[in-house]
Amino acid sequence: MRAPLPVLDGPAAPAVPFRRLTTLWVQITGTWCNLECAHCINASGPEDPWLKPLDGATVREAIRDAARLGVKDIYFTGGEPFLHREILPLLGFALETAPTTVLTNGTAITEAMADALAALAASAPYSFEIRVSLDDVDPEANDRIRGSGSWKKAVDAIARLYARGLLPIVTATEIAAGGGTVEGLYDRFQRFLVARGITKPRVKIMPVFPIGRMPGGDALRLSAEMLEGFDLGLLQCAETRVVAAGGVYACPILAGLPGARLSTGGLEAAFGPAPLYHTACVTCHRTGMTCRNA
Amino acid sequence: MGRDQEYRRVAVFGGVYSNTPALEALLMDARRRDVEAVFCLGDMGGFGPYPDRVFRPLRESGVLAIQGNYDESLVAGRTDCGCGYTDPRDNHYARISYEYTVRHTSTENKAWLGSLPGARRVKLGPHRLLMCHGSPRLINEFLWESATPNGLIQALLSEHETDVILCTHTGIKWHRPLDRDRHLVNVGVIGRPENDGTPRVWYAILTACPALEVEFVPLVYDHERLARQMEAEGLPPEFAETIRTGWWTTCLENLPARERQRSRF
Numbered sequence: 001m002r003a004p005l006p007v008l009d010g011p012a013a014p015a016v017p018f019r020r021l022t023t024l025w026v027q028i029t030g031t032w033c034n035l036e037c038a039h040c041i042n043a044s045g046p047e048d049p050w051l052k053p054l055d056g057a058t059v060r061e062a063i064r065d066a067a068r069l070g071v072k073d074i075y076f077t078g079g080e081p082f083l084h085r086e087i088l089p090l091l092g093f094a095l096e097t098a099p100t101t102v103l104t105n106g107t108a109i110t111e112a113m114a115d116a117l118a119a120l121a122a123s124a125p126y127s128f129e130i131r132v133s134l135d136d137v138d139p140e141a142n143d144r145i146r147g148s149g150s151w152k153k154a155v156d157a158i159a160r161l162y163a164r165g166l167l168p169i170v171t172a173t174e175i176a177a178g179g180g181t182v183e184g185l186y187d188r189f190q191r192f193l194v195a196r197g198i199t200k201p202r203v204k205i206m207p208v209f210p211i212g213r214m215p216g217g218d219a220l221r222l223s224a225e226m227l228e229g230f231d232l233g234l235l236q237c238a239e240t241r242v243v244a245a246g247g248v249y250a251c252p253i254l255a256g257l258p259g260a261r262l263s264t265g266g267l268e269a270a271f272g273p274a275p276l277y278h279t280a281c282v283t284c285h286r287t288g289m290t291c292r293n294a
Numbered sequence: 295m296g297r298d299q300e301y302r303r304v305a306v307f308g309g310v311y312s313n314t315p316a317l318e319a320l321l322m323d324a325r326r327r328d329v330e331a332v333f334c335l336g337d338m339g340g341f342g343p344y345p346d347r348v349f350r351p352l353r354e355s356g357v358l359a360i361q362g363n364y365d366e367s368l369v370a371g372r373t374d375c376g377c378g379y380t381d382p383r384d385n386h387y388a389r390i391s392y393e394y395t396v397r398h399t400s401t402e403n404k405a406w407l408g409s410l411p412g413a414r415r416v417k418l419g420p421h422r423l424l425m426c427h428g429s430p431r432l433i434n435e436f437l438w439e440s441a442t443p444n445g446l447i448q449a450l451l452s453e454h455e456t457d458v459i460l461c462t463h464t465g466i467k468w469h470r471p472l473d474r475d476r477h478l479v480n481v482g483v484i485g486r487p488e489n490d491g492t493p494r495v496w497y498a499i500l501t502a503c504p505a506l507e508v509e510f511v512p513l514v515y516d517h518e519r520l521a522r523q524m525e526a527e528g529l530p531p532e533f534a535e536t537i538r539t540g541w542w543t544t545c546l547e548n549l550p551a552r553e554r555q556r557s558r559f
Contacts, residue, residue, distance in 0.1 A: 067443075069445075070449025071446070073441065099441040127438075127550035127551040127553075128551060166551070182382060186381075199559070203381075289380075294381065
């Protein structure tokens with residue numbers, strides 16, 4: 001990304017008290033990606049990533065800390081995690097600690113990589129989840145959002161994983177719903193997967209966030225009044241922390257942004273309240289969404 | 295929360311889901327197995343037909359119950375079962391089931407559910423047992439076998455000052471012993487089969503020998519009668535199919551990869 005992401009100014013934001021570390025996110029490749037999707041929440045791309053990748057030692061240290069603190073699950077995201085040279089050993093390391101999920105665009109999941117992932121899943125003590133992003137069942141509509149050729153590569157990756165007994169979670173955003181409902185979109189993806197021989201289709205639909213390449217126009221932010229009577233524990237920043245270049249952040253949507261950085265040191269130093277300062281926080285509040293698998 | 299009453303051998307089950315035939319089979323079976331007490335980890339209603347019918351056997355047999363998320367929602371008059379699903383299809387079926395259960399549970403039985411504790415502590419020989427529905431920290435937390443790391447179990451045991459955690463909520467039983475005779479036991483549910491292709495359901499018997507022994511007990515009951523009752527009540531045919539075949543047809547999206555791999559759908 002060439003322009004910095006906006007950090008919004010204004011009155012003091014309400015904050016979410018930290019409850020416990022349920023989920024650790026690892027922003028392993030920062031914003032380094034081989035695609036440049038139109039709605040990418042952190043404006044990832046192939047050139048000059050504004051958020052740098054993490055080195056393996058930092059990732060291992062965060063996982064060890066999280067294990068000691070009783071973490072329930074670990075997620076790897078980016079950018080595109082499979083661009084990281086240590087992705088397989090790091091996934092293996094995480095899987096020794098907790099169930100682990102990797103979010104990918106699928107473009108690097110060759111036959112050989114699918115074999116390696118299947119071996120990893122088979123030897124792990126916990127569930128290994130792979131989320132493959134696809135924004136439309138229609139190739140042209142998908143590629144308008146995610147780039148030319150991305151539909152075929154993602155669909156091939158899904159087929160390769162499924163053929164090896166892995167059950168990828170196909171993840172789409174509401175951008176493909178048009179004027180339709182989330183339920184309609186969900187059904188469309190389910191039918192698409194079943195038609196391709198995937199008899200155990202798994203689909204997750206995410207909202208589109210006003211951030212990254214699709215910044216919101218109205219800059220609405222949460223206020224204390226808007227949160228009256230609302231259980232702040234429902235927001236993922238109550239139980240999630242993200243290790244990324246530069247420190248530990250409140251949630252995967254805001255990872256890398258100075259306003260969401262809670263520590264420049266270790267994980268425990270980031271267990272303070274998370275400020276709901278961004279327009280993206282409004283989306284979490286409104287939709288009740290989670291970046292977790294379920 | 296009741297604290298530290300001591301036993302030697304107990305039966306523990308979860309998730310009745312209005313399955314009165316299975317509950318009656320369990321109570322007979324447990325009686326034959328020389329248990330001193332029978333505990334229920336909550337969720338009396340949901341999924342099955344005639345929710346009011348489970349309360350009499352529960353109360354007359356002296357089952358020591360705690361609340362599940364379903365019970366808590368019914369008592370509070372919530373519009374949602376609080377099962378914790380995030381998937382639209384799962385929520386669709388959960389809504390049907392919950393609305394039916396709300397309509398067919400009497401005020402008196404809701405009051406009884408309201409009188410139940412949220413958790414229970416007992417002693418089993420030298421072992422401190424903590425009984426909960428989802429997890430000790432959250433009534434609707436899913437503790438699946440493949441998605442519950444040892445570090446989390448150790449943290450929960452330590453934080454809640456117990457040797458054994460007993461839970462349910464996921465619908466599939468499992469047991470993981472840790473060092474120093476500490477354990478997590480998900481006792482499964484008796485309300486629906488555990489997605490293994492057979493109509494049987496499961497409960498657990500725990501014995502202090504004095505080391506802890508955990509035995510999962512299969513229950514065969516008149517599942518066809520239950521399936522016909524579900525159909526007569528107009529519940530979704532997918533529910534009756536699960537009762538007959540033993541394969542889950544709904545609430546699948548919440549399964550972690552490994553449990554889903556073993557699933558038919």
